[in-house]
Amino acid sequence: MLVSNAPDLNRADRDTFIIPDGTAAKMTIIASPAHQRPSPNAFIVEQSPHSKALAHFHNNSQFQVVVAGGGRIGSHAVAPLALHYAGQQTAYGPIIAGEDGITYMTLRGIMEDNAFLLPEAKSYVDKSIPKYQTYTPVVAPVSRAGLARLPAPSVQDMIAPQDGGLAAWLVRVPPGQRVAPPAHGQGAGRYYLVTEGELSLPGEVLTRFGCAWLDPVEIATPIQAGASGVELLVLQFPANAWAFQPAARAAYQERAEA
Numbered sequence: 072m073l074v075s076n077a078p079d080l081n082r083a084d085r086d087t088f089i090i091p092d093g094t095a096a097k098m099t100i101i102a103s104p105a106h107q108r109p110s111p112n113a114f115i116v117e118q119s120p121h122s123k124a125l126a127h128f129h130n131n132s133q134f135q136v137v138v139a140g141g142g143r144i145g146s147h148a149v150a151p152l153a154l155h156y157a158g159q160q161t162a163y164g165p166i167i168a169g170e171d172g173i174t175y176m177t178l179r180g181i182m183e184d185n186a187f188l189l190p191e192a193k194s195y196v197d198k199s200i201p202k203y204q205t206y207t208p209v210v211a212p213v214s215r216a217g218l219a220r221l222p223a224p225s226v227q228d229m230i231a232p233q234d235g236g237l238a239a240w241l242v243r244v245p246p247g248q249r250v251a252p253p254a255h256g257q258g259a260g261r262y263y264l265v266t267e268g269e270l271s272l273p274g275e276v277l278t279r280f281g282c283a284w285l286d287p288v289e290i291a292t293p294i295q296a297g298a299s300g301v302e303l304l305v306l307q308f309p310a311n312a313w314a315f316q317p318a319a320r321a322a323y324q325e326r327a328e329a
Contacts, residue, residue: 072289073111074272075100076281077265093122093168101284105182108313109260111284112182116175118142118168126164126189128196131181132312133157134239136264136304137209138280139174143167147206152266154229154239154304158203159315160196162189178262178282178306181313197317205230210241218268218300221245226253229304237309241266244296252294253305261285261307269297 078100085098096117103110115138118124126145134156141150144166149155157163166173187195207229221243230239236258244250263270263283270277276297277283285292294303 072272072286072292073101073103073284074275074277074281075113075283076275077278078115078280090118091123091125093119095119095122095124100176100282103182109180109284109286110182111260111262112179113262113282113284114177115280116177118166118173120168120170120172122168122172124164124166126162127186127192128160128162128189129157129179129183129187130160130185130317131179131183132159132308133177133179134262134306135175135177136266136306137173137175138266140169140172142169142173144206148209149173149206150209152212152241152304153209154207154306156205156230156237156239158201158309159313160187160200160317161202161204162196163204176264176280176282178264180260180284180308195317197315200315200317207239212266213243213302215267215299218243218296218302219246221300224248224250232256233309235309235311236307238305238307240305241302242294242305243302244294244300246296246298246300248300249293249295252290252292254291255307257287257310258290259308259310259312260287261290261305263292263294264304264306266302266304268299268301270301270303271295271297
């Protein structure tokens with residue numbers, strides 16, 4: 072299990088860069104050796120108000136969770152806790168920040184630095200790779216006071232379990248209680264992402280926006296709420312999430328940096 076606690080958005084080691092109509096700052100939360108499969112990678116991105124991240128795709132599957140602000144991903148209005156899943160080489164975007172900016176977490180099972188910008192990178196699409204993405208409606212996060220008043224644990228489908236293992240759930244657990252996590256097939260691993268309260272794990276307590284990567288053999292790890300209760304997203308990758316090997320892995324990025 073790889074674990075990272077709540078990110079400090081004032082950290083000095085953030086990567087800040089210019090994007091259309093503004094800026095973005097990226098801060099890595101979980102990183103792994105890139106040659107491993109899986110090699111979990113989680114990071115948080117802050118886009119300035121009215122800025123735009125151009126439409127693009129990646130070579131590996133990912134979840135994105137809006138945690139602050141709002142705007143649009145493609146034609147979809149987003150705000151906390153909107154969730155987006157994109158499979159390998161599936162194009163999405165642009166990501167357009169609203170008047171308060173937009174902050175979102177990206178969670179991958181494979182390390183990747185490439186972003187294949189469109190339309191320039193259209194020729195790098197591997198047509199043999201199935202393309203898939205899905206969005207969820209906005210679900211308002213619960214407050215700490217709301218967690219304290221929960222009469223019982225609850226599980227809400229965010230992405231209804233699909234053939235092949237893809238699924239996502241929003242789980243809420245009252246203070247001090249312990250529940251088994253949602254189960255669906257094997258999958259290729261999953262993340263626990265705390266959106267409010269505290270999650271107790273062996274040797275670690277995760278607070279708001281802390282996350283943990285669980286390999287397939289760990290997906291039965293119980294959900295133990297801390298003293299304030301816990302609200303978390305359980306994000307499970309499908310079994311074939313990184314089964315394909317795109318031929319154009321780094322070519323576009325190398326050209327862009329030349």
